[in-house]
Amino acid sequence: MSVPDIRTVDLGGRGPVLLLGPSLGTTATALWETTAVGLTIDHRVLAWDLPGHGASPAPSEPFDLGELAAGVLTALDAALAPEGRSGERVLYAGVSVGGAVGLQLLLDAPERVAAAALLCTGARIGEAAGWHDRAALVRASGTAGVVDGSRRRWFAPGFVDRDPARAGLLLDALAATDAVGYAQTCSALAAFDVRDRLAAISPPVLAVAGAADEATPPADLATIADGVRDGRLLVLDDVAHLAPAEAPGRVAAALVPFLRAHHGTTGAPTDRRGVPSSATVEEQRAAGMTVRRAVLGDAHVDRASAAATGFTEGFQDFITQYAWGGIWTRPGLARHARSLITLTALVARGHHEELAMHVRAAIGNGVTVDELEELFLQTAIYCGVPDANTAFRIAQRTLTEMGIDLG
Known part of the structure; x- marks a missing residue:
């Protein structure tokens, strides 16, 4: 052989x-x-x-x-x-x-x-x-x-x-x-x-x-x-x-x-939904940082880390471990779906300052421009026309900056 x-x-x-x-x-x-x-x-x-x-x-x-x-x-x-x-x-x-x-x-x-x-x-x-x-x-x-x-x-x-x-x-x-x-x-x-x-x-x-x-x-x-x-x-x-x-x-x-x-x-112990429950804090934080970088990009995460102070670094660690390591790593939803849910929540709560970041993340997670349009139209009905109008404006500016042809 x-x-x-x-x-x-x-x-x-x-x-x-x-x-x-x-x-x-x-x-x-x-x-x-x-x-x-x-x-x-x-x-x-x-x-x-x-x-x-x-x-x-x-x-x-x-x-x-x-x-x-x-x-x-x-x-x-x-x-x-x-x-x-x-x-x-x-x-x-x-x-x-x-x-x-x-x-x-x-x-x-x-x-x-x-x-x-x-x-x-x-x-x-x-x-x-x-x-x-x-x-x-x-x-x-x-x-x-x-x-x-x-x-x-x-x-x-x-x-x-x-x-x-x-x-x-x-x-x-x-x-x-x-x-x-x-x-x-x-x-x-x-x-x-x-x-x-x-x-x-x-x-x-x-x-x-x-x-x-x-x-x-x-x-x-x-x-x-x-x-x-x-x-x-x-x-x-x-x-x-x-x-x-x-x-x-x-x-x-x-x-x-x-x-x-x-x-x-x-296998590792799981909860009643079959989600692993044995990860250590260090493993969860490491997995969260990997996903955070994959979704938001190295440049964004590096900027956020560099800007952290003694007053805010605990919060940065918190979102890395719990938001990215505890939620975004779960296998029950694909990242494509999680991006759509996140954008909807941001529009509904009026958190427009984070919308551009998550529009970029959504495109990276496979969300199409047509799907973004449908999402924001849906939010116009269920969240309100003014919030959807703001979302369309921010998303259009962000997509244009990304070099995406909007026709």
């Missing part, structure tokens, strides 16, 4: 181990970091990088998906060895080729996987000729030659404009990927086809599709959900091929109850 040298990244948390797999051309951190915030309270989260991607060194020889899956298990056990947890059964979630590796693990080592969420993937992905062509292109011109094509395949329409920072982080990771590692992964995908073996998979599977995904359309995920013994399909609107990056709140909200249902009695 040619087992590639795979390295893992520790994304934090405690409890049952959740192993996250990447998409081709991405790194574990760039793809999963934001979604992982909603997973670490409930799980010990590890992620792995493909050969020549992120933390993993370039491959020395070709490999197939079975050998790649074996390398992932070796890396997992190496990461767990210091804790005496090597060989432990884990939960798994993977995107695209990471999802294909998940299928391979379910077939080759079902005793190691308690349940798997497979996102934007397939039992066969694309056509062999297309993968061979892409491998040849990358060998000739490097991964820079596939950046434009990946930009079109990876993201749903409008995402790059809504969240240029996150899109740029992923595309930069692609450009930095080793050409040999990328090309050999393409060759491995060209030979991958387990459609006729799906019925042998018995652990529970959640198949998550992006409605706008042309690379692995919802039909591919339906084939998995229908083919395995215990499968379920979820389709996310306005999402293409990199669901954890495009819709981290919705992905976390979907994964948490599925994973929690299958990690048995070793």
Whole structure:
């Protein structure tokens, strides 16, 4: 066997181990970091990088998906060895080729996987000729030659404009990927086809599709959900091929109850709604700061932190822990929904001084301009026309400053 040298990244948390797999051309951190915030309270989260991607060194020889899956298990056990947890059964979630590796693990080592969420993937992905062509292109011109094509395949329409920072982080990771590692992964995908073996998979599977995904359309995920013994399909609107990056709140909200249902009695204690109740103050505050930065942006949070005085720093700590760490990290609502609720509350209470900040946050959380218009029209009826008029004025100014064309 040619087992590639795979390295893992520790994304934090405690409890049952959740192993996250990447998409081709991405790194574990760039793809999963934001979604992982909603997973670490409930799980010990590890992620792995493909050969020549992120933390993993370039491959020395070709490999197939079975050998790649074996390398992932070796890396997992190496990461767990210091804790005496090597060989432990884990939960798994993977995107695209990471999802294909998940299928391979379910077939080759079902005793190691308690349940798997497979996102934007397939039992066969694309056509062999297309993968061979892409491998040849990358060998000739490097991964820079596939950046434009990946930009079109990876993201749903409008995402790059809504969240240029996150899109740029992923595309930069692609450009930095080793050409040999990328090309050999393409060759491995060209030979991958387990459609006729799906019925042998018995652990529970959640198949998550992006409605706008042309690379692995919802039909591919339906084939998995229908083919395995215990499968379920979820389709996310306005999402293409990199669901954890495009819709981290919705992905976390979907994964948490599925994973929690299958990690048995070793999971973190939860309340009657299934919400984790075991996070320490430090964990809650850290998770809150991560979400606060993801929603409001580093620049805003840095300004707020720098402006804090001895008189106000306690309040900054309070909102980070309780508002962002206690509420915004909960899996019951996606960030898209939380943004709409927050904007409504701000209009209703007349808190116009925070409206611009949360309009920006809402756009970053996937709220569209059309949805903002409908929201403020609704508030005109239920909150009052003067408040809605002010909200429209502030939102229009904010969206224009963001460079969004309002027609």
